[in-house]
Amino acid sequence: MTRLAITRQPDQLDEITRMAHARGVEIVPLPLMNTEYIKFNINDDVINRLDWLFFTSANGVRSFLDRLEKLNIPLSDKTKIGVVGKKTMEALEEYGLSADFAPAEPYGKNLFLEFVTNIAAGNETVLFARASKIVYDPEYLFNLAGLRYYSIICYETTEGAVPAGNVIGLSESDFILFTAPSAVRSYHKTFGVPLARTIAIGRTTASEMSLHNWQIFKIMDIPDVDMVLDYLY
Template identity: 30%
Template sequence: MVGKVYLVGAGPGDPRLITVKGLNCIEQGDVIVYDRLANPSLLKKMKRGAEKIYVGKRTDRHTLKQEEINQLLVDLALSGKNVVRLKGGDPTIFGRVGEEAEMLRKHGITYEIVPGITAAISVPAYAGIPVTHRELASSMSIITGHESPDKLDESIDWEKVTNATGTLVFMMGVANIGHISKQLILHGRPSDTPVALIRWGTRAEQDTLIGNLGNIEQKVKEANFKPPAVTVVGDVVNQRDKLKWAENMPLFGTRILVTRTRTQASDLVRKIEDLGGETYEFPVIEIEMPAKEKLEATNAALQRLSEYDWVFFTSVNGVEYFFHHLERLGQDIRSLHKARISAVGPATKEALRRYGIVSEELPGRFQAEGLIEAFGDLLKAGQQVLLPRGDLARSWLPEILIEKGLSVTEAIMYETVPTHDEDDELLRLLHKGGIHAATFTSSSTVTNFLAALTQMGVENPVQALNGVKITCIGPVTANTAEKAGLEVDILAEEATIDSLVAGLCAWKLQNN
């Protein structure tokens, strides 16, 4: 059976700018063939077991010629795989999609072209530059700037192109900016025509250089401005002073590592991205049902719900899995009619509220110590306490309760297991200083992240995080990080995601 090939535009760089259809293709493809300008974060959306093949141009990777890429797509499809050819921007704009589609058609392979948001319009937009403007430019041209000057002169009719449209957008033209500027001036554009070069637009590395046709070549040399970049020529560039917005966001220019589980990461990721930061997800733990022997003990504990005087929930996962177990066992929450129920932290309290449970008020610290501070006088010897928790929860709380003479039942609701994903892109980013901050929301994320780096061949994981701002959600997590040899730079004032993000914003503001 012959597979199908999807020629997909990945958008300009920000992974959120891929189309819905493009994302669906990635999620369903058997193999992803991708290049340098496609954000590697998109590969994390691949289905389990899918293969990824890098074919872009990078100094540390082997580069395939276009003819070899064409043949690769054919071979993969003929082997029965559904293939996603993931290209930066839009595949039809200097993406050589025509050559790939022609080769597929020649071999009778079905394909689809899935358009993407081209960098020609999106990258200037992220720099505050609209490529058209009612009073300044009613038309635009998209022109390659990537060829050698001789080839550019062969492929571009400078006399017609120079004044054909109000805005000229050159793709990948940094190396040839001097030649491009001279040709435009020679053919009628004033030397004071505004020019903008936007490097790595929509990504954490986004950088914008402003000049005019007369001085932009010198400015590029002075700033050591490197590709990849989009070049915009025209009066619309002057709109940047009024319309730039991305640089004004609190976390602009910051790539933040998120180590939470895939199911838990979404809230933290959304909050960071809403504030202009770029996230890199590397979940180091997963949450699973308890193993058989632990599950039997959990079942026994939940059969005695009517006996408990207190139930203390110390995590959102504890709440979610508690109600999952109740449903599994056919139990009813009304069996806890005798118990007083309390939650550690506002997130855990909110999780209970979603199940119709209003927990006891817990002022003070958002950790287990706060329970003793709040209810110390009410905790009496002989009372029965249920602690629905994970297998790695701290022993401090049950030990204190037992010291006070209470009878404590620890019910393991879930187990925390490390993931084993290899991630070459993460290692590359760490090596090049591309991760600016790392977030840890539990002690297990710290321990398992360092273990994951070791497993990927990093000799000194702590040293690999030099220059990365270590961000912890609470003192317990911070203590684990410090014991492991990490220096904690940002500690959330409260053990909440909102407080964690606020700490990141405060750090970024201080270092602007």
């Protein structure tokens, strides 16, 4: 049976595991990174004045909105929400919210560039609920556009412990889906160059692979874990 390792926690892989089983593929979790929510504080006046709120991950949605609930600070009805793609939209729906804007291609930089180019009216108050480390910071772009910009660090990723047996058992006929540049760095630090065929969830992750001189089998056009089975052959 073909094995497909995915750099996510086991509880994030229920749907893809079910679909893979139907195709005769075994899913192997490789939880290289852990997510920790940060107990940030924010003035409720800032939340009340928000015109736009931006998320580039489902973790950003959950960590930010869970914290607002604990602080007893509701979002204003006037606040619109921009998200990077499908999974972030689905996370919003868990809270009874919907997205007002998403970019044509699901990348964080595209989200901010397309917003400034096509939607921003200037003199608006915007907030980015983000991780401690990000690939693209929109601060300079938003300032140029005349927007009042706030950012809140609401979660961080740390290296997880992956049993060596999960990696050693992967052969040249198997696959590994890397879901973030940080997962690539963590894997390379611990295990070196993968023996299995590597799939990058998007261009940013593929760029990190190239920095380590990895051979890349496929780069996903749409960064959606549940679609990876279509990229195996």
